[in-house]
Amino acid sequence: MVSIKSSILDQFGDALSAGAGQVLFRLEGTNMLLLFGLKTVLRPLRGRTATCQSCGLVVHHHLEERASKFTLFFIPVFTMSRSYRITCSNCGQVSAISARKKNALAR
Numbered sequence: 001m002v003s004i005k006s007s008i009l010d011q012f013g014d015a016l017s018a019g020a021g022q023v024l025f026r027l028e029g030t031n032m033l034l035l036f037g038l039k040t041v042l043r044p045l046r047g048r049t050a051t052c053q054s055c056g057l058v059v060h061h062h063l064e065e066r067a068s069k070f071t072l073f074f075i076p077v078f079t080m081s082r083s084y085r086i087t088c089s090n091c092g093q094v095s096a097i098s099a100r101k102k103n104a105l106a107r
């Protein structure tokens, strides 16, 4: 197999700073370049009316999914992790919730 050399090419320093969260590798013994990184994708989900733990009012809560995706040449290949956040529409209190709680809210 081809081993990946961690030396980053100096002439691509501009491209490295331009692509946020991206890493450029040169495959040892070849002229191939490999550009990979992580990208966070936010996706709004259907919220729900609930009692806020911070302000105590019964108001609508926004639900949001944050997915960390592994990218190869800026193209998302697969999802590495998912997390969910719920935000109170009255006071803006943000809480992280588990996937189980998210599924319970969707019912």
Ligand SMILES: [Zn+2]
Pocket (backbone or CB within 6 Å): 052, 053, 054, 055, 056, 057, 088, 089, 090, 091, 092, 093
């Ligand atoms: Zn609140």
